[in-house]
Amino acid sequence: MDSTMGWKQTITVDDDAYPLRVVQRVAYALAGNLSILVRQDGKRIDLEISPVLIAGTDASIPSLSEAHKLVLRSLNDFTLRDQIQRETSGLRELLAAAALRGAGI
Amino acid sequence: MGSLLIVKDAGYRLLPFRFLRLDDVNDKNILLTAETGEYLLVPETLLNQLVRKELDVSSPIYKDLLARHFIYEPGGHNPIPEMAAQYRSRKGFLLDGPALHIFVVTLRCNHTCQYCQVSRAPQGGAGHDMSAEDARHAANRVFESPSQVLTIEFQGGEPLLAFDCIRQIVETIEAKNELEQRSIQYVITSTLHHLSDTILDFAEQHNIQFSTSLDGPAFLHNANRPTPNKNAYERTVEGIHRVRARLGHDAVSALTTLTSRSLEHPEAIIDEYVAQGFNSISLRPLSPYGFAKSSARRLDYSMSEFIVFYKKALAYLISVNSGGTFLSESYASLLLTNILTPFSSGYVDLRSPLGAGLGTLVYNYDGDVYPSDESRMLLEMGESGLKLGSVRQPLAELLRSPVIELLLTCGIAEALPGCSDCALVPYCGADPIEHFARQGDPVGHRAFSSFCEKNMGLLTHMFAMLRDGDESIQKVLMSWLSRRSLNDLPSAGYRT
Numbered sequence: 001m002d003s004t005m006g007w008k009q010t011i012t013v014d015d016d017a018y019p020l021r022v023v024q025r026v027a028y029a030l031a032g033n034l035s036i037l038v039r040q041d042g043k044r045i046d047l048e049i050s051p052v053l054i055a056g057t058d059a060s061i062p063s064l065s066e067a068h069k070l071v072l073r074s075l076n077d078f079t080l081r082d083q084i085q086r087e088t089s090g091l092r093e094l095l096a097a098a099a100l101r102g103a104g105i
Numbered sequence: 106m107g108s109l110l111i112v113k114d115a116g117y118r119l120l121p122f123r124f125l126r127l128d129d130v131n132d133k134n135i136l137l138t139a140e141t142g143e144y145l146l147v148p149e150t151l152l153n154q155l156v157r158k159e160l161d162v163s164s165p166i167y168k169d170l171l172a173r174h175f176i177y178e179p180g181g182h183n184p185i186p187e188m189a190a191q192y193r194s195r196k197g198f199l200l201d202g203p204a205l206h207i208f209v210v211t212l213r214c215n216h217t218c219q220y221c222q223v224s225r226a227p228q229g230g231a232g233h234d235m236s237a238e239d240a241r242h243a244a245n246r247v248f249e250s251p252s253q254v255l256t257i258e259f260q261g262g263e264p265l266l267a268f269d270c271i272r273q274i275v276e277t278i279e280a281k282n283e284l285e286q287r288s289i290q291y292v293i294t295s296t297l298h299h300l301s302d303t304i305l306d307f308a309e310q311h312n313i314q315f316s317t318s319l320d321g322p323a324f325l326h327n328a329n330r331p332t333p334n335k336n337a338y339e340r341t342v343e344g345i346h347r348v349r350a351r352l353g354h355d356a357v358s359a360l361t362t363l364t365s366r367s368l369e370h371p372e373a374i375i376d377e378y379v380a381q382g383f384n385s386i387s388l389r390p391l392s393p394y395g396f397a398k399s400s401a402r403r404l405d406y407s408m409s410e411f412i413v414f415y416k417k418a419l420a421y422l423i424s425v426n427s428g429g430t431f432l433s434e435s436y437a438s439l440l441l442t443n444i445l446t447p448f449s450s451g452y453v454d455l456r457s458p459l460g461a462g463l464g465t466l467v468y469n470y471d472g473d474v475y476p477s478d479e480s481r482m483l484l485e486m487g488e489s490g491l492k493l494g495s496v497r498q499p500l501a502e503l504l505r506s507p508v509i510e511l512l513l514t515c516g517i518a519e520a521l522p523g524c525s526d527c528a529l530v531p532y533c534g535a536d537p538i539e540h541f542a543r544q545g546d547p548v549g550h551r552a553f554s555s556f557c558e559k560n561m562g563l564l565t566h567m568f569a570m571l572r573d574g575d576e577s578i579q580k581v582l583m584s585w586l587s588r589r590s591l592n593d594l595p596s597a598g599y600r601t
Contacts (some may be wrong), residue, residue, distance in 0.1 A: 028522060032552035080156055081123070081526055088121040092519075095121075095140060098189035103200055 007064045008050045011071055015043045018075050022082050023047060026074045033062055034071070047071065116162055117176040120184065124152055125528035127565055127572075136568055141191040142447065142531035143173035146572050194447045195531070198456060198464060203500075204252040205453065207467040207478055208243060208274055209260050210235045211267035215298060215332060234267045235470045242496040243468035244277040249500035250466075254288045258316075260478070262470075265299035268307075275311050292316050296330075296337065297344020297357075305351045315348050317341055319359040319381065321367060321374035329364055345381060360387045363414070365406045371418035379430055387435040388418055390559065392479065392539075408555045412562040419566070426581040431590035440567050441586045443532035453477065455534040455560075459516030462493065462509050472496045474503055476512060479538045491538065512537050515547040523551030529564045 013023065020038070023045050027036040037048040049071060051061045062070065125136045133146040137155075147155075147166070154160050155175070160167050170176045174191075177184045198204075212233040235243075247255060257278060259271050275291060282289060291313040307313070319341060320326040326338035348357040359381075361367070361374060378386045390411040422434055439450040453460030462476030473492050475481040480491035493506040503509075515537035518524040524535070536556045540549030543556075551557045570578055584591050 025526065028550075029526070029552070031550065077124075077126070078526070080152070083156060084119055084122065087119050092121050092140060095185060095188055095192055098185050099192040099196070102189055102193055 006051045006053065006061055007067075008048065009064055009068065011047045011049065011068070013045050013047070013075065015040070015045055018045065018079060019082070020045060022075065022078045025078045025081075026071065029078070030070065030074060034067055036071070117158065117160070117167075117171070117178050119156070120174050120177055120188075122175050123526065123528040123530065125565075127568060131569075131572060133572060136528050136565075137175060138528040138531050139174045140531070141174050141188050142195055142443070143175075143191075144444070144528075144568075145169060145173060145175070146568070191447055195449050198449055198451050198460075199458065201252040201254075201464075202250040203462070203464055203466045204250065204254055204451075205256045205258065205465040206243075206247045206250075207258045207260055207465065208235065208240070208264075208271075209262070209467060209469045209481065210240075210264045210270040210274070212262040212470055213266045214261055214263040215266075215296075233262065233470055235270050235468070236472070237270070237273060239468070239472035239496050240270055240274050241277060242472070243474075244274050244281065246466065246468070246474070246496060246500050246503070247278060248281055248285055248287070252287075254290075256290045256292065259291075259293045259295075261294070263296055263299060264293055265295050265297075265304060268299075268301075268304055272307060275307075275313070279311065290314065295344075296341055297348065298332075298337070298340045300344050300347055305347065308348075308356075309352055314352075315344075315357040317345065317357060317359050318362055319345075319377065319383075320362050320364075321370060322377045325367055325370060325374065328366060329362060342381065354382065355384075358385060359383055361389065363388065363390060363411070365410075368406060368410060368414040371414055372421050375418060375422055375425060375432070378432055379425060384431050385433050385435050385438075386422070388415055389436065390555075392482070408558040408562070412559065412566075415563065416566055423578055423581045426584065426591065427577045429591070431584065433585035433588070436563065437567065437582075438585045438588070440532060440564055441582060444564075444567060444571070445586055452534075454536055455532070457516070457518035457530070457533070457535045459512055459535045459537060461516070461536075461538055462504065462512055466493075466500075466503070468496055474498075476508065477538055479542065483538070483542055491541075511547065515540070521548060521551075523557070527551075527561075529561060532564055533560050 020040055023038055027038055027047070030036060031052070033052055035050050035052050039046045039048070049067055051067065053061065121140045123138050125138075127134050127136050127146070132148050135147050135149050135152045137145045137147060137152070145166075151160075151166060155170065160170070160176075167176075171178070174184055174188050247257065257274070259274075261267070264271060271293065278289065291311060292315070293308070293313060294316045297315065297317050308315070318330070320329045323338040326341070327335055330337040332340075345357050345359070359378070367374060374388075375386065390408065391405060419434060419437065422432060425432055439452045439455060442448065442450040443455060449456065451464075453465050456464060460477070461480065465477050467475040467478055467481050469475060469481050469484070472495055473481075473484075474494055474496055475484070475491060476493055483491060491508055493503045493508055515521070516535040518530050518533055518535040521535060524530050524533070527533070537547035537549075539556050540554060541547045544550065544553065549556075567582075570582065574582070580591055580594060584594050587594065
């Protein structure tokens with residue numbers, strides 16, 4: 001715990017369950033509230049998490065437990081999105097190509 | 106192999122879709138959106154069942170997911186042709202070319218608004234009007250666009266201070282249109298303080314509409330828009346009456362500019378629009394451009410404060426409509442069009458690929474051409490990098506500008522970080538110019554983007570109202586979508 005920064009915690013995940021690309025998307029999506037430093041060592045990925053403190057804003061700072069819940073939920077949501085993306089890979093391009101063909105392009 | 110067997114046994118496959126958690130107050134807290142813009146609100150358990158292929162194929166929700174293009178059955182009906190047709194409808198604006206042509210005929214203005222987003226020059230200042238030669242060139246550019254429907258908008262400064270230039274442009278365009286036969290709408294964006302019978306005669310002759318700014322009742326409008334005689338409100342209202350008396354009630358529309366003072370008075374602003382007989386109000390936050398940015402310390406507010414204001418104003422507006430007065434909020438109407446119809450509203454800010462340059466061109470008073478009003482506003486802040494070229498260059502050359510290439514690389518929302526995962530992307534847009542203005546980077550970071558915060562806030566509010574709103578709210582939203590008063594809305598089912 002760092003008293004000047006509110007709090008700090010680390011969540012460790014396995015790359016097989018939560019690949020780096022998923023962890024990076026979580027770090028990006030939560031960047032407005034949480035600062036997440038990502039470190040990978042083999043299959044092990046550490047997410048070092050602290051709240052974002054911006055002087056002069058009235059944004060409330062998430063507590064340690066709220067942040068923990070938010071990160072876990074986001075990891076699972078982005079894993080699901082990753083699964084949908086992989087399973088439907090190529091269909092968006094197919095759709096766009098068909099739409100353009102229909103417009104004579 | 107195990108997972109492959111499950112997929113095969115399930116009998117269905119996924120189509121591309123996105124999801125978003127709306128809130129935790131309702132069981133149906135997951136918004137699913139298909140690539141075509143169709144949507145469903147479902148419980149979280151269903152999302153997991155859907156992806157794990159555990160859906161009951163005889164359930165009504167399965168049929169909904171099939172019909173709305175979230176899933177398909179291999180060997181069954183091929184969904185791609187109809188999805189492609191829907192996708193083409195939603196992105197139809199792309200095939201039209203620039204349809205909105207903005208002529209900045211002068212920078213001169215009689216107001217000294219602190220928040221002014223477009224910059225201005227003194228009323229009697231020289232060298233701030235569009236030359237006759239540049240006006241002629243710009244009129245030629247208009248017809249190089251393939252769009253059969255064109256809007257010609259005159260802006261300033263105060264464009265009526267350069268009425269001769271407006272006259273020249275309209276007459277040149279009308280003469281060319283004898284042959285071209287395009288559908289053309291003219292709009293003058295004005296305070297209406299400089300109306301004359303000559304101007305009204307001309308407007309009547311050429312079916313010109315007016316768009317003005319009305320910031321609320323006199324105390325708000327006059328505080329926002331200082332003039333030497335402190336009577337901006339009275340003169341604008343007088344102008345509204347003159348336009349209506351001459352050209353008809355709907356020949357003038359109004360936009361609201363909201364300062365921090367305005368945020369305290371949502372009801373008073375709406376009541377003023379009711380009193381003036383408008384049927385549409387536009388509640389828009391201050392832009393980050395022009396003088397608005399430099400005076401931000403005094404006048405600005407956070408986007409979260411705007412969203413709180415907007416929701417409060419919308420609730421009041423719905424109660425006003427339920428009471429029998431038709432007054433729609435224009436941004437809500439645009440969002441509803443994007444959500445509930447197969448078409449895009451066409452609104453420039455809510456397009457992907459972006460609207461700047463591809464849908465809009467701005468001809469500045471000095472003969473330079475910009476992809477949007479916002480980019481020429483950045484010019485007045487000292488940033489000239491977004492210029493496409495000169496009115497003397499053909500449109501095809503302007504659209505091959507490196508600026509367009511840059512904007513396109515940052516202007517397709519479906520391919521942007523953050524947006525590519527967002528379930529709201531079918532209804533939203535890309536705005537690289539705003540991100541450049543606010544973050545110094547045309548891609549921008551969604552977590553710190555006011556554009557994203559605003560559209561996320563308002564779109565999720567729309568979905569929450571569509572999900573949770575009672576019958577009176579639903580009816581008002583439908584009346585805004587169809588631009589009809591509640592009394593004119595068709596009833597579902599049989600009438601006795």
